[in-house]
Amino acid sequence: MALVLKIGVKSLLLHKVRSILAGLGIVIGTAAVISLLTIGAGSRKEALDAIKALGATNLIVASVKPPQDSSDATRRARILKYGITWEDYERLSSIPTVWRAVPIRAFPAEIWYKANKFDGRVVATNPRYAEINRLTLLAGRFLTDRDEDTIDNVAVLGFDVARDLFQYEDPIGKSIKMGNHYYRIVGVMAYRVPTAGVGGSLAREDYNRDVYIPLSTCRARFGDWIIDRRSGQFTAEELELSQVTLTVHDTHQVRPTANIIRTLMERYHDKPDYQITVPLDLLEDAERTALLWAVFLGVVAGISLLVGGIGIANIMLATVMERTREIGIRRAVGAKRRHIAQQFLVEATILTTTGGIIGLGVGLVTPEIIRYVADWLFDYEVTTQILWWSLPMAPIIAIVVGVLSGLYPARRAALMDPIEALRHE
Amino acid sequence: MSEHTPKSGSVLTGDGFSDSGGTNVVVKIVDLVKNYYLGSVVVPALRGVSLEIKEGEFLAIMGASGSGKSTLLNLLGCLDRPTSGQYYLGGRDVSKLDDDELSEIRGRYIGFVFQSYNLIPQLTAEENMEVPLYYQGRITPESKKRVRELARLVGLEQWLHHKPTQLSGGQQQRVAIARALVNDPYIILADEPTGNLDTKTSYEIMKLIVQLNDMGKTIIMVTHEPDIAAYAKRIVMMRDGKILSDTINENRTIPRDEQEPLPVGQN
Ligand SMILES: Nc1ncnc2c1ncn2[C@@H]1O[C@H](COP(=O)(O)OP(=O)(O)OP(=O)(O)O)[C@@H](O)[C@H]1O
Numbered sequence A: 001m002a003l004v005l006k007i008g009v010k011s012l013l014l015h016k017v018r019s020i021l022a023g024l025g026i027v028i029g030t031a032a033v034i035s036l037l038t039i040g041a042g043s044r045k046e047a048l049d050a051i052k053a054l055g056a057t058n059l060i061v062a063s064v065k066p067p068q069d070s071s072d073a074t075r076r077a078r079i080l081k082y083g084i085t086w087e088d089y090e091r092l093s094s095i096p097t098v099w100r101a102v103p104i105r106a107f108p109a110e111i112w113y114k115a116n117k118f119d120g121r122v123v124a125t126n127p128r129y130a131e132i133n134r135l136t137l138l139a140g141r142f143l144t145d146r147d148e149d150t151i152d153n154v155a156v157l158g159f160d161v162a163r164d165l166f167q168y169e170d171p172i173g174k175s176i177k178m179g180n181h182y183y184r185i186v187g188v189m190a191y192r193v194p195t196a197g198v199g200g201s202l203a204r205e206d207y208n209r210d211v212y213i214p215l216s217t218c219r220a221r222f223g224d225w226i227i228d229r230r231s232g233q234f235t236a237e238e239l240e241l242s243q244v245t246l247t248v249h250d251t252h253q254v255r256p257t258a259n260i261i262r263t264l265m266e267r268y269h270d271k272p273d274y275q276i277t278v279p280l281d282l283l284e285d286a287e288r289t290a291l292l293w294a295v296f297l298g299v300v301a302g303i304s305l306l307v308g309g310i311g312i313a314n315i316m317l318a319t320v321m322e323r324t325r326e327i328g329i330r331r332a333v334g335a336k337r338r339h340i341a342q343q344f345l346v347e348a349t350i351l352t353t354t355g356g357i358i359g360l361g362v363g364l365v366t367p368e369i370i371r372y373v374a375d376w377l378f379d380y381e382v383t384t385q386i387l388w389w390s391l392p393m394a395p396i397i398a399i400v401v402g403v404l405s406g407l408y409p410a411r412r413a414a415l416m417d418p419i420e421a422l423r424h425e
Numbered sequence B: 001m002s003e004h005t006p007k008s009g010s011v012l013t014g015d016g017f018s019d020s021g022g023t024n025v026v027v028k029i030v031d032l033v034k035n036y037y038l039g040s041v042v043v044p045a046l047r048g049v050s051l052e053i054k055e056g057e058f059l060a061i062m063g064a065s066g067s068g069k070s071t072l073l074n075l076l077g078c079l080d081r082p083t084s085g086q087y088y089l090g091g092r093d094v095s096k097l098d099d100d101e102l103s104e105i106r107g108r109y110i111g112f113v114f115q116s117y118n119l120i121p122q123l124t125a126e127e128n129m130e131v132p133l134y135y136q137g138r139i140t141p142e143s144k145k146r147v148r149e150l151a152r153l154v155g156l157e158q159w160l161h162h163k164p165t166q167l168s169g170g171q172q173q174r175v176a177i178a179r180a181l182v183n184d185p186y187i188i189l190a191d192e193p194t195g196n197l198d199t200k201t202s203y204e205i206m207k208l209i210v211q212l213n214d215m216g217k218t219i220i221m222v223t224h225e226p227d228i229a230a231y232a233k234r235i236v237m238m239r240d241g242k243i244l245s246d247t248i249n250e251n252r253t254i255p256r257d258e259q260e261p262l263p264v265g266q267n
C-alpha cells in the first residue's frame, strides 16, 4: 500500500501544474464549504443566543415612536405623546396566563459623579428585571419591592458606568446625580456581553451602560416626560413606559397569550405606537433560517465538489490515455486489472485528499480574514464558530469524491488490452 | 506447477523444474490458431503452429512482415489467448486461463524484452527492475539484494538511481533485461530487442543475451535481421501464420571479448 502511494505521488509529480490545477477545484470547494459553515454557524449562534437570552416563555411589548405625518413638522414644538401606558401595563399583567410582568421605562441620561460625567441610560424598572434578563450582581444588591414602596432615591449601576465613574473607588454608598436629583448607589452589576440585535425587531442591548432605579422613584423625579438634551440637541417626548416584558409558565401558552395581548393593545391604541415581540417565534424563524442555510450549504458543497470531481475525472482520463503504454508494460510484467484500477484510484484520491486538506486549512483561515477585514473596513462584527465535526468531514468527503471521480478512468485503464496498450505511442 | 523461487547463491538459478537435466520441455504448443476479427472480416494470424522448446534453448523466430511472429510471441507471453490449440508452459495448459490467471503467469514465469525497452518513465532503473516483484508482493530485503546483483550482471550497478530518460538506449535495454530476469522466469521473450539500437550497442546486447543463455536461460527472440538471428542456436522461419522451417543454427555467431574488434562482413 505504501508503495502504491509512492508511485501515485511520483506520477502526479511528473505533471505538477496539471495536478495542482486538478486539485484546485477540490481545494476551493472544501474551503468554501468550511468557510460558509464557520460563518453560518457563527451568525446562527449569535442569533439564537440573543433570542434565548430573551427567554422563550417571554413576550415583549415595546413602545415605538409612530411615523410622524407631515403636519407634525410644522408643529415641531409640540410634545409627542405615544407608547405603552400604565393602564396598558395593568391590563397586560392581569392576563391570567401571565405570571410575571416587568415594566421598564428607559431613556438616555447624563450620570454625574463629582466632576465625572457618563452618557448612559436610566432604566426604571421593578426588582424582577434582573431575573428576566439574567443579570448578576458584582456587589451590593439589586432593587427591591421596598425601594419601590418607599420611592427611595436608590440606584444600581451597570458595569461600565461603575467602572468609568468610580475607577478605583467603591461605588456602594456613594451618590450620583441624574437630572436634578441625587441617588444612593446600592449595587453594581457584573459585566454582561451585549446582545446582538435580532432581525430588526429587537435592538442590540448593552446592559453595561445602564443605571437602574425604582419605577415609582422615576415617576416622582422625572415625570412622564423624556427630555434629551445631550450633545446640544433638545427633544421632549411624553412616554409612560418603554417596555413591558411578560412571562408565561409554558411555551404552549406563548401564542394564545400573544393573541390576547394583540387584541388588548389594538383595542386601546389607534396608532401603531407599540410592537409585540415573541422570542419563541423569532427562535423558530432563526431555526428555519438555519435550516435553509444548511440546505443552501449542502447545495453549494454538492455543486463545488461535483465540479471538482468532474475536473479530477477529466484529468485522470487524460492521464490514463497518456499513460496507456505504461499500463501495457505493467500488465505485461504481471499486473492484474485490479492493480491498474487501484493505481489510478489511488492517484485520484491522493489529489482530492491533498486538495481537501489544503481546502480545510484555507477554509479555517478565510473566515478569520473576513472577520478581520469586515471589522477593519466596515466596522462590522462577524461572529465565527468552527464546527468541529466539519473538520474530519472535509477529507472524508474529498476521499469519496476522489474514489467516485477516479472510478471511470480507472475502469478504462483496467480494461485496456495489454497488447494494444504496449503498441500505443 | 512446481513452486518457483529463486535459489540463493546464484543470480540465475536457471531451472524452473525440480528434476533439472537440460532436456525438459518448457514450452509446448500444439496446433495453435489465432484469428483476429475486424468486424465481419477474419484475419488469420496463426494457422496451426506446433512447437516444442526445451530448457536452455535459444530460439530465433524470423519471417516476413505480417507472417505472425509477434502474434506467436504474444501468445507465448500469455498476453493473449489462442483461438484454438493448446499451450503448455512448464507442463501446465495455459491456453484457457482467465485474465487474472494469465497476469499471474506473466508475472511469475515470463520475462519480456521489447524493441522499445518499455520502461516506466517516472521510476528509477532499480524501481523498474522491481516492478514484476511488486505485483507478486515479493519486494523484500533479499529481493533488493538480488536486484543489485542483476544490475551488476547487466553492467548497470552505477545507474540504479537514474530515470530512463537519463540512460542511453543500450542502458535502458539492459534495465529491461534485468527486469525480465528478476522473477527468474521459465522463458525470456524478446521482440526485436536490438531493433532500436546501433550496431555496436546491438552487439553488446546480444552478447549479454548469449551470456544469459549460457547461464541456462531459455530465450525466444523475434528478429528481422539475419545477423542478429545468427546468435541463436535454433532458427524458426514463419510465413503466412505457419512454420516454414525449424532448423539448428550451424554457423552460430559467438560473441568475442569486448577488446576484440566488432565482427565485420556479416550483413
Ligand atoms: N490486433 C490485430 N487485429 C487485427 N489483425 C492483426 C492484429 N495483430 C496482428 N494482426 C494481423 O495478423 C497478421 C500477423 O501479424 P504479426 O504482428 O504477428 O506479424 P509480424 O510477423 O510480427 O510482422 P512484423 O514483422 O511487421 O512485426 C498480420 O496480417 C496482421 O495484420
Ligand SMILES: [Mg+2]
Pocket: B069, B070, B071
Ligand atoms: Mg511484429
